[in-house]
Amino acid sequence: MQDEGVVATARHLIGYEQEHFRQVGEWEENGWDCLESAISSNIGDRAMHEIYLWPFADLVRAGVGSVMCSFNKVNNTYACQNSYLINYLLKEELGFQGFVLSDWGAQHSGVYSALAGLDMTMPGEISDEWLTGKSYWGPLLTRAVYNGTLSQDRLNDMAMRILAPFFSIDTISLPTEEDEPNFSSCTFHTYGQEFAYQHFGPIVQKNWHQDSRSEFSDITALSVARESIVLLKNDGHNLPIAKIDGVRRIFIAGIAAGPDPKGFNCKDKRCVDGVLTSGWGSSAVNDPFVITPYEAISKLAREQGMVVDYSNDAWELDHVQELADYADLSIVVVSADSGEGYIEVDENFGDRKNLSLWHNGDKLIETVAEKCRKTIVVVNSVGPVNMEKWIENENVVGVLYAPPLGQFVGQAIAEILFGVINPSGKLPFTIARKKQHYVPIIDELNGEKHPQDNFDRDIYLDYRFFDKHNIKPRFEFGFGLSYSKFKLCNLRIDEINSPTEYLPYPEEYLPIYKTVEDDVCDPEDALFPHDEFEAVPGYIYPYLYNENVRSIDDGETFEYPAGYNPDQPIAPPLSGGGLGGNPDLWQVYYNVSVEVKNEGKHKGGYVGQLYIELPSTIVPSPPKILRGFEKVFLEPGESAILSFSITHRDLSIWDTYSQQWIIQTGTYKIYVSNSSRKVDLSGEIDIGC
Incomplete structure (x- = not known):
């Protein structure tokens, strides 16, 4: 940026x-x-x-x-x-x-x-x-x-x-008088009042309608969408879809397969009755266009000569059942949305009120799967959903997780389904089997006027919680299948620098150099301008009114809050001293490398994940902690080296007693994994006294 x-x-x-x-x-x-x-x-x-x-x-x-x-x-x-x-x-x-x-x-x-x-x-x-x-x-x-x-x-x-x-920052400069904004976030009209919300001021040009898109931005948006999709299930290798595998007629079902009846760009993205391109809220931006799953899937299906049926009915399911019965393969697109707290959608006040699929999604999947023995589910959701009602159904042969993916959402989903693109996404969260395994939302006050959210799980969040309590998830953190097969070998751990238990003390701060002189002038100079000054309604000015003019009297002092010291400290804390903290936290101690080979028939991306198990010499730590990930794209038969740097910070725990980062003595286990639960290669580092 x-x-x-x-x-x-x-x-x-x-x-x-x-x-x-x-x-x-x-x-x-x-x-x-x-x-x-x-x-x-x-x-x-x-x-x-x-x-x-x-x-x-x-x-x-x-x-x-x-x-x-x-x-x-x-x-x-x-x-x-x-x-x-x-x-x-x-x-x-x-x-x-x-x-x-x-x-x-x-x-x-x-x-x-x-x-x-x-x-x-x-x-x-x-x-x-x-x-x-x-x-x-x-x-x-x-x-x-x-x-x-x-x-x-x-x-x-x-x-x-x-x-x-x-x-x-070399690339950023102070704006000049000519650098006025060329758009307004308040209106799409070309002209409007200068102060629109106050209904004040002359009519001025508000928008110049500059197109900020480029070939690069479109390629980036499409690439991000493609690489964000996670293949969760592919029983019988029914994906990717191909006519040569006997798929001549497909059925696309679900509200989330098509557009919302209100369009894609309703106010603050509250349009949830269609495919999701983002969550809702004040930061949501409008899409220049949206390619829906139905549009993109049917296009690729037609190119292979397939017959395509479609229904967006989620409640009256007799017709859905009939179309599923005719299909060789069905694709059910379901969703769940959330957004900013000032907007309520069906009693979802920003946060989702539960982990259920929206729009009767579970029943829709069960209905289609009952009639079609090859049913693919695409979950278009802002986060994990409860899949337990249908995930083990033998007719649900494939599952994709596709978060809100912007305007190319449908194209990315279709290309994964038909094998134009090999899925390479990995789950950034755990999908649990039971609701109680997630951190709960505080959604009731129960008489409390000052609600408290105690972060009781401490450092044991997500996969760390599941590992600590030996809970089997439905799909673990970092999980994601591919149409290809990758093999890892030749783990190497090279010491670059010898680890130290403690950080060195950072340098003291430089002496204070005053670049701005104290220039508090007479309060009269800060008064609101003369009576002819036309103040904009609702505008915040720094000027004083006469009744606000009072200098501090002799002997009066302001009592600072407890613990506050207005004087600059002489030296930073032990954990500080540079951008991001003590510079030695980024000292590289080890390099871990592995060779990965694509042994499959498809070009694809592989995400190597580095986890470290810390010793519990001083305090207990999670069984595994993610400390790096690297992605590489390989042609069939091609190999590459994945490399991970391990820094002082990666090996450290925060010692609450001494208020510093400490490297404990003991054995550190190194795992290079396909997910948080699937270890491919492992090694050890011994750090002595």
């Missing part, structure tokens, strides 16, 4: 694991009127570092320009005014140099959020006070500097952090 000149934002910091109860006002409208604060994600120190903060360390190290704090509380303090989270974990431990902005309406205080490390408020207004001009900052931030509750240094820091990406 930043190579294209756009500042990227990493989100959400942190523990934003569900939509239920994320904002008070939003849920009052949905009938939970006793809610007094957003849900608190209560995360332990080890899980915070080893699970939730881990990807943010990678993002900071990669140079991301901004980080967005989330709606929820973290350990009972709102994320956007959580000083430990923003000032310490993000800016000190991870050494983040860019700016922190709030999610839309996630700011809940003025001075305290500024002191806690929030640098930019979005969209500026107080939540549920849209277009009123009311803000926790705006003129109140100006007043806070004048009355001494917020230092000029902190204000300067906020401004410099916002500007930092524009000066530190």
